[in-house]
Amino acid sequence: MIAGKKLRLTAVASALVLAVTGCGVTGGGAASGSANNSGSSAAAGPVTDLRIMVPNTPGGGYDTTARVAAKAMEDADIAKSVEVFNLAGAGGTVGLARLVNEKANGDLSMLMGLGVVGASYTNKSPAKLTETTPIAKLIEEPGAIMVPKDSPYKTITDLVEAWKKDPSKISVGGGSSAGGPDHLLPMQLAKAVGVDPTNVNFVSYDGGGDLLPAILGNKVAFAASGAGEFVDQIAKGSIRVLAVSGDSRLEGIDAPTLKESNIDLVFTNWRGVVAPPGISEEDSKKWIDALTKMHDSDEWKAELKTRGWTDAFITGDEFKTFLTDQDKRVADVLKELGLG
Secondary structure, eight states: OOOOEEEEOOSOGGGGGOOOBOOOOOOOSOOOOSOOGGGSOGGGSSEEOOEEEESSOTTSHHHHHHHHHHHHHHHTTSEESOEEEEOOOGGGHHHHHHHHHSTTOTTEEEEEEHHHHHHHHHTTOSOOGGGSEEEEEEEEEEEEEEEETTOSOOSHHHHHHHHHHOGGGSEEEESSOTTSHHHHHHHHHHHHHTOOGGGOEEEEOSSHHHHHHHHHTTOSSEEEEEGGGGHHHHHHTSEEEEEEOSSSOOTTOOOOBTTTTTOOOOOEEEEEEEEOTTOOHHHHHHHHHHHHHHHHSHHHHHHHHHHTOEEEEEEHHHHHHHHHHHHHHHHHHHHHTTOO
16 A cells, blocks of 8 residues: 655644645646647637646646536537546645646646645645646535445544544544645544644655555545546445535535534635746637637536535636635645644
8 A cells, every 4th residue: 555644733723724726736748848739729620638636646636627627618619639648746746746847738737635735845845736737617516424335434433533532543544735725624523523733643645546445455544535547436436525625515425514414614625727937928828718618528527416516616716816816825824833
């Protein structure tokens, strides 16, 4: 099994009042040169030569979202032969550095979210998301508190009672580094139920693909992540969901919300697409037009329903403002926690 990196929180619990809406990615491979004839108007036909980098390992939330988006664009005849590739490392910042270095490459983009925002600070990445070209925010997704099928914890109440008795012995796994959604969710949950976040035994994995074997192999007592990454295992019963962190239950998953379980917490994650710095207006429009058409397609709408994703589509300058706000929020909270 893949060993996670234990992360000890070293600061005040009050810093966890941050209102979070954020998430993750994956990637790898070589990028082609600058824009080609795929940058012409969408009216000319399906876009070609698009490449989406995922800055985590295969199987995680960023990877799933990127591949679902690529397939939806192809099935709806919006784009042809969309390439999705993984470039994992350092919580997504290896991919981020690659993207920033691909200046003016109008065929390349990266699927990202809050996890990459946090990792850019905790890994002291010289590349920042604020350097990229914002394309579109795609989805929001509630978190899920999950356990392996043979876990002794049958309800979220069972888990919380054991957690409060001895937090250090109850390990929680997440597919993001400090500042990412899978880290912030258990920290906020701890605060909400009366567990000191400085005592939380958080184990960080590089995306949901690495987190999955840790859950199935009982390497962690519970996991905090998006349920959409584990729909097959949940359906098979190899993973049980104790609670979800959204305002309402997830369709197809028999689990209460934290609110229903008398835990005063609502937590939502997000994922979006950014491109390299310095791309042309034509290439920016190419990406925005393609993703807008995808967003409106029946294929994408069906995936939103199947995976429990909430439509949160914004583009261009509106997404840029959102990213700037998220970057500042994460930087501020990590500084307060002594992790920035």
